Amino acid sequence: MTKPSSDPRHTLTLRDVSEASGVSEMTVSRVLRNRGDVSPQTREKVLEAARALGYVPNKIAGALASQRVNLVGVVIPSLSNMVFPEVMTGISEVLEGTGLQPVVGVTNYLPDREEKVIYEMLSWRPSGMIVAGLEHSDASRAMLRRAGIPIVEIMDIDGDPIDHAVGISHRRAGRQMAEAIIAAGYRRIAFLGTQMPNDHRARKRLEGFEEALAKAGLQLVDREFYSGGSALLKGREMTAVVLNRTPDVDFLYYSNDMIGAGGLLYCLDKGLDVPGRIGLAGFNGVELLDGLPRKLATMDACRLEIGRKAAEIIAGKASPGAKVELFPKLEPGDTIRPVSGQH
Numbered sequence: 001m002t003k004p005s006s007d008p009r010h011t012l013t014l015r016d017v018s019e020a021s022g023v024s025e026m027t028v029s030r031v032l033r034n035r036g037d038v039s040p041q042t043r044e045k046v047l048e049a050a051r052a053l054g055y056v057p058n059k060i061a062g063a064l065a066s067q068r069v070n071l072v073g074v075v076i077p078s079l080s081n082m083v084f085p086e087v088m089t090g091i092s093e094v095l096e097g098t099g100l101q102p103v104v105g106v107t108n109y110l111p112d113r114e115e116k117v118i119y120e121m122l123s124w125r126p127s128g129m130i131v132a133g134l135e136h137s138d139a140s141r142a143m144l145r146r147a148g149i150p151i152v153e154i155m156d157i158d159g160d161p162i163d164h165a166v167g168i169s170h171r172r173a174g175r176q177m178a179e180a181i182i183a184a185g186y187r188r189i190a191f192l193g194t195q196m197p198n199d200h201r202a203r204k205r206l207e208g209f210e211e212a213l214a215k216a217g218l219q220l221v222d223r224e225f226y227s228g229g230s231a232l233l234k235g236r237e238m239t240a241v242v243l244n245r246t247p248d249v250d251f252l253y254y255s256n257d258m259i260g261a262g263g264l265l266y267c268l269d270k271g272l273d274v275p276g277r278i279g280l281a282g283f284n285g286v287e288l289l290d291g292l293p294r295k296l297a298t299m300d301a302c303r304l305e306i307g308r309k310a311a312e313i314i315a316g317k318a319s320p321g322a323k324v325e326l327f328p329k330l331e332p333g334d335t336i337r338p339v340s341g342q343h
Contacts, residue, residue, distance in 0.1 A: 014028050075118060075132060083303050105121055114140055127314070145162050156200070170204035184337045188246075193256070206255070224241055235259030250277070267280065282298045284301050285328075
């Protein structure tokens with residue numbers, strides 16, 4: 001039996017596995033592609049040899065006939081935002097055991113970067129694509145529309161999907177939060193959040209929030225924006241700016257829980273009565289923040305379920321609809337006053 005080359009730069013082939021296992025290349029191919037009738041003993045011998053060598057099949061070569069590889073492209077804006085790792089968990093749970101493997105591209109909320117990521121992923125001819133959001137450049141939309149594979153846009157249903165969409169209505173989420181804040185008696189309300197030319201979901205929540213305020217004859221008394229990650233420190237800094245500029249604010253609505261948590265810590269450090277003197281709310285329902293001195297009011301973005309349902313569509317485990325809407329639940333926590341008559 002000939003030993004495979006010890007040169008680490010040598011690309012292993014079926015012949016190397018064949019020689020290491022003592023069976024023909026055709027049999028090795030059948031085992032590795034899980035095709036054909038091969039005895040359990042021979043199969044184990046081939047798999048053990050492949051494992052010992054570190055052999056990885058060339059899926060591109062194997063995909064030439066089908067023109068597809070068993071990859072699912074997942075395009076998300078951020079890995080530092082705690083929302084998206086949980087979405088990935090849901091996707092991975094469903095794809096486990098299907099033969100489909102998710103691969104991730106990060107866009108940093110930049111449309112031109114998203115275009116490049118989509119182009120690179122589609123060049124590998126994946127079996128499906130999961131893409132965050134409904135807003136894309138014309139070129140990205142054209143590529144996805146012509147890809148000939150299932151496309152699932154996630155996190156948002158406020159718009160027209162290319163193929164399928166799984167998510168929540170961010171406009172409705174914003175309206176619901178505003179209605180709860182108004183019902184609790186707050187009137188001097190400020191918004192603190194990320195710059196939103198490219199964070200369309202945060203923009204839609206703010207639009208829904210302002211719609212509900214207007215319906216009640218109110219409007220925001222202040223707003224503060226930032227660019228960069230969703231950090232506790234940023235939340236503290238922004239809260240200080242708003243309260244110094246508009247000291248009679250009685251409610252702070254944050255675009256996400258992380259800056260909301262920073263704001264809560266700032267208010268408690270300053271000895272402010274939360275939620276009596278000032279109320280606060282975020283968005284996303286991040287469990288990491290459960291250890292705060294007060295439980296921040298928030299809404300769960302249904303991210304785990306979004307990941308699962310998107311992957312089910314890609315894997316053919318669900319009857320896809322053009323839109324699959326999920327409904328987040330408002331958690332008032334300890335930072336919104338109880339509505340009179342409620343306990």
